[in-house]
Amino acid sequence: MGIWEILLIVGCATIVFGVIIGSIVRKKQGKHSCGFYCDGNCGHCIKAKDEKKPE
Amino acid sequence: MKRFALAGNPNCGKTTLFNSLTGSTAHVGNWPGVTVDKRDGVYKKLDEPVAIVDLPGIYSLSPYTPEEVIARNYILDEKPDCVINIVDATNLERNLYLSTQIMEIDVPMVIALNMMDAVEKAGDKIDEKELEKRLGVPVVKISALKETGLKELMERAFTESKKSRAGVTVLNDTALAHLIGDVKIALKGQNVENPLFHAIKLVENDSIEVEMHKETENMIDEFKKTFKDDVFGDDFEALIADRRYKYIAKNFDSVVSRKNKEKHAMTKSDKADRVLTHRIWGIPIFLLVLFGIFHLTFSEDLLFLGKIFSFPGLEDLGVDIEAFGGQLLACFYDGAVFSPGVIVNNLWNNIIVNYGLGFGEGGWLYNLIAESGMQSWAIGLINDGILAGLGSVLSFLPPILVLFLFFSILEDSGYMARIAFILDRAFRKFGLSGRAFMPMIMGFGCSVPAMINTRTLADEKERTATIRVIPFFSCGAKLPILTAIAGAIIAYFGVGNADLITYSMYLLGVVTAILTVLLMRNTTLKGETPPFIMELPAYHLPQFKNLMAHLWDKTKHFIKKAFTIILASTIVIWLLTHFSFSWQFLEEEEVNQSILAQLSMFVQPIFTPLGFGSQLGQFGWVFVVAAVAGLIAKENVIATFATLAACLVAVAHLDIGTLDIAAEEGVDAVQAMILATNITIPALISFIAFNMTTIPCFAAVGTAKAELQGGKRYGGTLIFWLATSYIVSCMVFTVGSWWWTAFIWAAAIAVVVTAIVVKNKKQNKAKA
Numbered sequence A: 001m002g003i004w005e006i007l008l009i010v011g012c013a014t015i016v017f018g019v020i021i022g023s024i025v026r027k028k029q030g031k032h033s034c035g036f037y038c039d040g041n042c043g044h045c046i047k048a049k050d051e052k053k054p055e
Numbered sequence B: 001m002k003r004f005a006l007a008g009n010p011n012c013g014k015t016t017l018f019n020s021l022t023g024s025t026a027h028v029g030n031w032p033g034v035t036v037d038k039r040d041g042v043y044k045k046l047d048e049p050v051a052i053v054d055l056p057g058i059y060s061l062s063p064y065t066p067e068e069v070i071a072r073n074y075i076l077d078e079k080p081d082c083v084i085n086i087v088d089a090t091n092l093e094r095n096l097y098l099s100t101q102i103m104e105i106d107v108p109m110v111i112a113l114n115m116m117d118a119v120e121k122a123g124d125k126i127d128e129k130e131l132e133k134r135l136g137v138p139v140v141k142i143s144a145l146k147e148t149g150l151k152e153l154m155e156r157a158f159t160e161s162k163k164s165r166a167g168v169t170v171l172n173d174t175a176l177a178h179l180i181g182d183v184k185i186a187l188k189g190q191n192v193e194n195p196l197f198h199a200i201k202l203v204e205n206d207s208i209e210v211e212m213h214k215e216t217e218n219m220i221d222e223f224k225k226t227f228k229d230d231v232f233g234d235d236f237e238a239l240i241a242d243r244r245y246k247y248i249a250k251n252f253d254s255v256v257s258r259k260n261k262e263k264h265a266m267t268k269s270d271k272a273d274r275v276l277t278h279r280i281w282g283i284p285i286f287l288l289v290l291f292g293i294f295h296l297t298f299s300e301d302l303l304f305l306g307k308i309f310s311f312p313g314l315e316d317l318g319v320d321i322e323a324f325g326g327q328l329l330a331c332f333y334d335g336a337v338f339s340p341g342v343i344v345n346n347l348w349n350n351i352i353v354n355y356g357l358g359f360g361e362g363g364w365l366y367n368l369i370a371e372s373g374m375q376s377w378a379i380g381l382i383n384d385g386i387l388a389g390l391g392s393v394l395s396f397l398p399p400i401l402v403l404f405l406f407f408s409i410l411e412d413s414g415y416m417a418r419i420a421f422i423l424d425r426a427f428r429k430f431g432l433s434g435r436a437f438m439p440m441i442m443g444f445g446c447s448v449p450a451m452i453n454t455r456t457l458a459d460e461k462e463r464t465a466t467i468r469v470i471p472f473f474s475c476g477a478k479l480p481i482l483t484a485i486a487g488a489i490i491a492y493f494g495v496g497n498a499d500l501i502t503y504s505m506y507l508l509g510v511v512t513a514i515l516t517v518l519l520m521r522n523t524t525l526k527g528e529t530p531p532f533i534m535e536l537p538a539y540h541l542p543q544f545k546n547l548m549a550h551l552w553d554k555t556k557h558f559i560k561k562a563f564t565i566i567l568a569s570t571i572v573i574w575l576l577t578h579f580s581f582s583w584q585f586l587e588e589e590e591v592n593q594s595i596l597a598q599l600s601m602f603v604q605p606i607f608t609p610l611g612f613g614s615q616l617g618q619f620g621w622v623f624v625v626a627a628v629a630g631l632i633a634k635e636n637v638i639a640t641f642a643t644l645a646a647c648l649v650a651v652a653h654l655d656i657g658t659l660d661i662a663a664e665e666g667v668d669a670v671q672a673m674i675l676a677t678n679i680t681i682p683a684l685i686s687f688i689a690f691n692m693t694t695i696p697c698f699a700a701v702g703t704a705k706a707e708l709q710g711g712k713r714y715g716g717t718l719i720f721w722l723a724t725s726y727i728v729s730c731m732v733f734t735v736g737s738w739w740w741t742a743f744i745w746a747a748a749i750a751v752v753v754t755a756i757v758v759k760n761k762k763q764n765k766a767k768a
Helices: A003-028 A045-052 B014-023 B067-076 B089-102 B116-121 B128-135 B150-161 B176-189 B194-205 B207-214 B216-227 B236-255 B268-276 B282-298 B302-309 B325-330 B338-357 B364-370 B376-394 B397-413 B415-430 B434-442 B449-456 B462-470 B475-494 B497-521 B544-578 B586-595 B595-610 B614-619 B621-629 B636-651 B662-675 B681-695 B698-707 B711-736 B741-767
Strands: B002-006 B040-042 B051-054 B082-088 B111-113 B138-143
Touching: A003 B268, A003 B376, A003 B397, A003 B544, A045 B216, A045 B268, B002 B067, B002 B089, B002 B150, B014 B040, B014 B150, B051 B462, B082 B089, B082 B150, B089 B111, B089 B116, B089 B236, B089 B282, B089 B621, B111 B150, B128 B138, B128 B236, B128 B662, B128 B741, B150 B497, B150 B586, B150 B698, B176 B216, B176 B325, B176 B621, B194 B236, B194 B614, B207 B216, B268 B282, B268 B415, B282 B302, B282 B415, B282 B497, B302 B338, B325 B397, B325 B449, B338 B397, B338 B698, B364 B376, B364 B497, B376 B475, B376 B544, B376 B636, B397 B415, B397 B475, B397 B741, B415 B434, B415 B497, B434 B449, B434 B462, B449 B698, B462 B681, B462 B698, B462 B711, B475 B497, B475 B636, B475 B662, B475 B681, B497 B711, B497 B741, B544 B595, B544 B636, B595 B621, B595 B636, B595 B681, B595 B711, B614 B621, B614 B662, B621 B636, B621 B662, B636 B662, B681 B711, B698 B711, B711 B741
Parallel strands: B002 B051, B002 B082, B082 B111, B111 B138
Antiparallel strands: B040 B051
């Protein structure tokens, strides 16, 4: 196995684990993987959930 | 850092002002209720930076909807340094109703008279100095769209933010003043902040206030006994609203001088609405507009001119379509002029993806990897796995953007709001109000923001039903499935046309949504349909800046997704198709022994009634893999086909002729799947239907969980999606394969409907 193959394996592993860990971290922060319509500011979803709802 | 809050009525231009002030690209739409939550930005053109908070549009500070509560709580609890109250100057009287309520809070305030360009265009004038004198708060004329008056507005807001301001009310001159004054003194004695605002809300019998100040209930009731009104009796909320409007009408009508004195003269929007919202023609016109959009996006024969006039093809004209010039020409015409969507698509795929990025077979990147001298598995992973998967997904960017552009034009022009209005009557019969249509139509873009937008629905059951059916409004990510399979059906079987197939599948989603809502509202989510009142915005030409901002958002999101979750998924799928359970590397010919194939073969029988299960033989598992990968993100479906195509071609010794399985919008990859499995047209349509109605993606599942606050409704939603997709696909497959099964389905549906009707009648009788 040459240097390119090793780099390929490392690159692929980084992408796959990066995506998995990234989504776990985002979920823990209460963010959705959307980033659309809300100008990338997804934090508001959780804030809104905590708002007192009307009777 | 100082914080300024933007507050105002829905669709008065708050988000446009927010974008202009902060340079953001937050979504702007020409309909009330686009913003359902607050968002932050920074204005940097003053001596010091100022944080700007965009609040959802509200008509009052009463707690009728979650947005009103969000805006009210923000102003009261977070205490911004200044509230910029945006007022639609074309509709001053109604907008000032909210202003009179904000004025009652002890917070510095500036009124921004927005849309002054429209007022001046109509030849009307507003005396802002007089208005300022009467209200007692600074008034600045602006146009958020034309970006005029913004600097003056921010400077005055900055000056005001340095002062303190006590709340004042326009109810001072009314008989109510004494009652409000008594309650205010009582609250002041208890050190309550904003005593005037709370006093008025307590008199109004506002549910949140009554809950917050329970100890004052008896005292206020005693005060109220001293007051009597012959018209409103003890309905203090209606009484106060009436007094506010009377005050506004009396004092502010004179600050506006109209060119056209006739108050109810027909505007251009009114005239257009006589046709577009016609009670009979409204819906057919909408369906025609929708078909027009699909035709302009997908048709390879613009206005069907090629069929009518039988134009010659490029080869008949002696054009060398292998040469670059010929390929370029073929992007626009081949026996018929292509629609704009197809032209953009061809240019993108032929010129950019294949030549520029070199993803396709023969592309520079593809060849570079193939001749790099790397081991064969590494070349396979990059070329057949990563590049094929990514290329197939990226190739769908143009149709998604073109379709989205047309929807944005409809939205920005104000027509979408009309559709909600004309559909209200029909929706009401199914148990939803027209208001539910706006989040549904947003579902055509992406389910996630659409589900968040359901916060505009005050009724929880209506909201749950709407969240559940939003994924049936096919989002951009499902478009690749539709176009690739429709393209493959046309290319392989030589039947149908692309715009008609995609249009019918979109309609199938809409019909499924309507029928399932009807079912839910008569069974598990029974309830009254709330009334629907929506202010119809004036029509205007879509703003280029807004449209581009929408498209940029969509592109950014799509590219980000392609290079993260889709890329990771293609790598994992390639890995699972090249290793066995004993962790042995497999050649492409041994793909049936792979982990993915073995797992998929195990669950394959479940999909047999849907047409893409066991009947497809030894390679049918690819459809199962694609369907399951689609649960993560729908772009994965075609990426999976593209990734698996090379293996299947090798193991099944397929003669694929001129097919380029590594590129060409996934159409050729799907054709390779058809060749390998002999799947039928009804089964392919059933596969599309399954993907359109099943669990949309992980992001949407997360949003549904957050919006439904977990629990039974969330669990029920997941089951609902799985069950609906299974039944709808099964119906599509069986009816498509054996037409007479339509009678069996009709009988089964009749039995279910009868059972529900009988049960509901019994329940109603028992209640009576």
